[in-house]
Amino acid sequence: MCNSVWETVRLTDEGIVNHRVGPLSIYLKKILNEVWVAASRDDRIEGESQALPPDAEWTRTALPAPYEKFVITPVFPDRSVVVDTDYFYRIYPGSNVRVYCRVPVFVRITPEAKPDLVITELPTVILSGTWFGIFTEGELSYALTSTVRRILEKKHFEPHLIVCPLEIHNTSNVDLKFEKICLRTERLSIYKKEGVLWSDETKITYHSKEEDSIIEAKAAVPAEAKGGKLITSPRTPVRKSFAVRTFKVLRDFNISGF
Amino acid sequence: MDVIAGLLEEYLTEARVLQLVRITILLILGLSVLLFIRRAIIRYVSKNYAPHYGMLTGKLVVYVGITLLLVMVLHDLGFGLTPLLGAAGVIGIALGFASQTSISNVISGFFLMAEQSFKVGDVMNVNGNVGIVLSIDTLSVKLRMFDNRFLRVPNESMIKSEFINITKFPIRRVDCHISVAYKEDLNRVSEILFDVAEKIPYSLQEPPPLLIFDKFGSSSIDLLFVAWATKEDFLKLRNGLNMGIKERFDKEGIEIPFPHVSVYAGSASKPLPVDLLKSEQKSIRT
Numbered sequence: 001m002c003n004s005v006w007e008t009v010r011l012t013d014e015g016i017v018n019h020r021v022g023p024l025s026i027y028l029k030k031i032l033n034e035v036w037v038a039a040s041r042d043d044r045i046e047g048e049s050q051a052l053p054p055d056a057e058w059t060r061t062a063l064p065a066p067y068e069k070f071v072i073t074p075v076f077p078d079r080s081v082v083v084d085t086d087y088f089y090r091i092y093p094g095s096n097v098r099v100y101c102r103v104p105v106f107v108r109i110t111p112e113a114k115p116d117l118v119i120t121e122l123p124t125v126i127l128s129g130t131w132f133g134i135f136t137e138g139e140l141s142y143a144l145t146s147t148v149r150r151i152l153e154k155k156h157f158e159p160h161l162i163v164c165p166l167e168i169h170n171t172s173n174v175d176l177k178f179e180k181i182c183l184r185t186e187r188l189s190i191y192k193k194e195g196v197l198w199s200d201e202t203k204i205t206y207h208s209k210e211e212d213s214i215i216e217a218k219a220a221v222p223a224e225a226k227g228g229k230l231i232t233s234p235r236t237p238v239r240k241s242f243a244v245r246t247f248k249v250l251r252d253f254n255i256s257g258f
Numbered sequence: 259m260d261v262i263a264g265l266l267e268e269y270l271t272e273a274r275v276l277q278l279v280r281i282t283i284l285l286i287l288g289l290s291v292l293l294f295i296r297r298a299i300i301r302y303v304s305k306n307y308a309p310h311y312g313m314l315t316g317k318l319v320v321y322v323g324i325t326l327l328l329v330m331v332l333h334d335l336g337f338g339l340t341p342l343l344g345a346a347g348v349i350g351i352a353l354g355f356a357s358q359t360s361i362s363n364v365i366s367g368f369f370l371m372a373e374q375s376f377k378v379g380d381v382m383n384v385n386g387n388v389g390i391v392l393s394i395d396t397l398s399v400k401l402r403m404f405d406n407r408f409l410r411v412p413n414e415s416m417i418k419s420e421f422i423n424i425t426k427f428p429i430r431r432v433d434c435h436i437s438v439a440y441k442e443d444l445n446r447v448s449e450i451l452f453d454v455a456e457k458i459p460y461s462l463q464e465p466p467p468l469l470i471f472d473k474f475g476s477s478s479i480d481l482l483f484v485a486w487a488t489k490e491d492f493l494k495l496r497n498g499l500n501m502g503i504k505e506r507f508d509k510e511g512i513e514i515p516f517p518h519v520s521v522y523a524g525s526a527s528k529p530l531p532v533d534l535l536k537s538e539q540k541s542i543r544t
Contacts, residue, residue: 082464128456130463131486136427140488143463 005159006192006231008071008112011035018049019072021107022160024124025049026072027056028109033066037109039122045158061119067111074105074162074197075121075232076185080141082132083181085148091176091206096169099148102161103185105197108232124160132182141182148181152224162190162197165222172208184215186235191221193228281331288330292323310377313393359414363397366413370394376423383422384411429462430492432485434499437478439513444471444479450510451483454502460491461499478515 009017011030019026022045027038038056083101091097104125110118130143149156152163164183170176181204188199201222205214221228296319304312332342354361371394376382380391382401387409389401399416401409424430438447448469455467465486472480483503487495507514 126459128459128461128463129488131429131465131488135429135465138428140428 005195006072006074008069010069012068016052018052020047020049021072021074022046022104022124022158024107024122024160026107026109026122027052028070030066030068033063035061035063035067035070035109035119037061037120037122041124041126045160059120063111063117063119064114067113069112070119071110071112071115073108073110073232074160074190075108076103076162076188076190076199076235077106077123077127077142078121078186078235080132080139081127081144081183081185082130082141083148083183084143084145085179085181086145087179089148089176089178091168091170093170093173093175096167097150098165098167099150100152100156101144101146101148101164101166101181101183102156102158103144103146103164103183103199105160105162105190132180157196159195159197162199163224164188164199165201165224167201167203169203169205171205174208176206189219189230189234190232191225191228192231193221193225196225197231198222198225198228277334281334284330284334285327288323288327292320292327295323296320308377309379310394313378314371317396359412360397363413366417367394367396370399370413370416376421376426380426381424383424384409384416385419385421388424425489428489429465429486430489431465432487432492432496432499434483434485434496434503435472436481436483436503437475437514438481438507439515440479442479442512446510447481447512450506450512451481451503454506455483455485455499458485458495458498458502460487460495462486462488477517477519 005021009019009028011017011028013030013032016027016029019028023041023043025040025042026049027036027040029036036058038052038058040050040053040056042050081103083103104123104127106121106123108118108121110116127142127144130141132139132141148166157163164185166181166183168176183202185199188202191198191200198221200220201218202215203218207214221230296316299319300312300316302312303315329339329342333339376391376394378391378393382389382391384399384401387401387403389403389407389409392400392402396413398410398412401411403409436451438444451469452467455461461467462485467483467485470482470484472482474480483499485495485499504514506512
């Protein structure tokens, strides 16, 4: 596993610095107090950056000072992520499962001397948009298809994917059936251990269909990544628990939407 | 001149001048404070709730404030509140008869605000005119149409007529009416349509796109393909889908037919033979 993905890069007024994070290649250059950023994506997840495409679209940002060092950090996507579980999932009353899903990171670039100054955030993988809710209200989210795994193996660790452990408890007296889970990633931190990115452990308690699920973000490094270092705080402050709609069956959107 | 000067001298006593100064100061200070409070309230309400509510609250503050100032000025001029209210009643009845339409608009305005079918910033279709709501005023609703014309709709008309609030809900459906030739493989057409939608970033995965077999048309098989976008991305998706479908159909050789007529002499006989003649050949008219 590559440990140098999340590092500080030094820019000078000459030349372009390339940096790869999974399938994303980032190109950075500096002119006085201005930083130019461009990006491209390919099918590889490691190795040298892709060559700068001739039609690269640069974004220019003028900064308060001509900083030289820039930090590349992983952050969760800027919206919730709706995970399609591939298969219909059913959890009996009184049962609980611990599953893992992997979420592609966004890359945040900030000056080392001024970490609160976000130059840009680039998705390593372009995720499609999806609507989580009903026709009259809901939230715009990212769609992700993921085999929510019960067991993780080393081959599943990739530099641009955050492993999110989820504990789902069905405390209701009916079956919990779902095909999609909405991950409120804005409330999760990111930890790094041996090059692998982990999120807080999320506990989801399902009480009944009528009620929203109770979500608890434990705000602590999960047991699998014990000793891991916190590298990114949540986008929104963590509350101990909150109740939101979390599960979705595809039949929610049927012909009534026509 | 002497007569006027004499009248002014007689009218402008010291007490009266003081009264006028007091009223002027009251009006200047009162209006300044009122405008300051109005601005602060609009800013606060717009920031914490919605610009629509900010505008409404601002208007309410101004109307109440001006009424209070007027009462204070009249009181200072020596008019009692009781006769004023009596006079207001009489004037109100007279004005009511004279301005039925305006009063109807005012009352309709209150109903429109209470109903909350739309707010400032919404995109509305009023009798075929589409525009953004600029303000909901005492007498009328004002819209900026997309060709930058100004539309004023009396509140009474808004109450009486149907209108469509295009941006009330967060997501919208894009409808693509597509016709393909009878020879085409519909399963292949379906695959292409879903693939085109999937590749457009503005197309939401959910609610999922849908293909509906519309009808056997006179020259084509008519289909309706629908996809969803957020209301902000609606136009981008509509353009993207229509252009994407045309491009892919051209690439895949799928025919979008134009209206045509095939002439047959009947089911038991062969079609009428038609030969294209070269330009140098003479056509024979019989």
